[in-house]
Amino acid sequence: VQLQASGGGPVQAGGSLRLSCAASGRTFSDYTIAWFRQAPGKEREFVAAIDWTGGRTFYLDSVKGRFTISRDNAKNTVYLQMNSLKPDDTAVYYCAADGAAWVTGRLINPVYYDYWGQGTQVTVSS
8 A cells, every 4th residue: 555644734832733634445444543752862652553444543642632643535535633842843744554463562662564655854943
């Protein structure tokens, strides 16, 4: 499956952005989709994941209550609504797909994801 992330950009602290991850190729609905982010000089960090039905989600503690992940399988797209953004949210955001079963311990580890989008930059200014 091919993934393309979009929707990033500059925003002031407290503002909102919605990222999109559009998929093509293999059956999109077979995959758990996650968002990761990577800030300069830091390791890639799990942000949020959603299972193939959209019924299960999992979040990094620091984004709970601010970010919402959702998916529209008819449009082959996963969204990340980001509200109350903080400067610490500044990073390149990547979407990724995992074809394996939903296992919480597996979700946060980027090595388990088979497909990656190209990333979209989010810059939050104070």
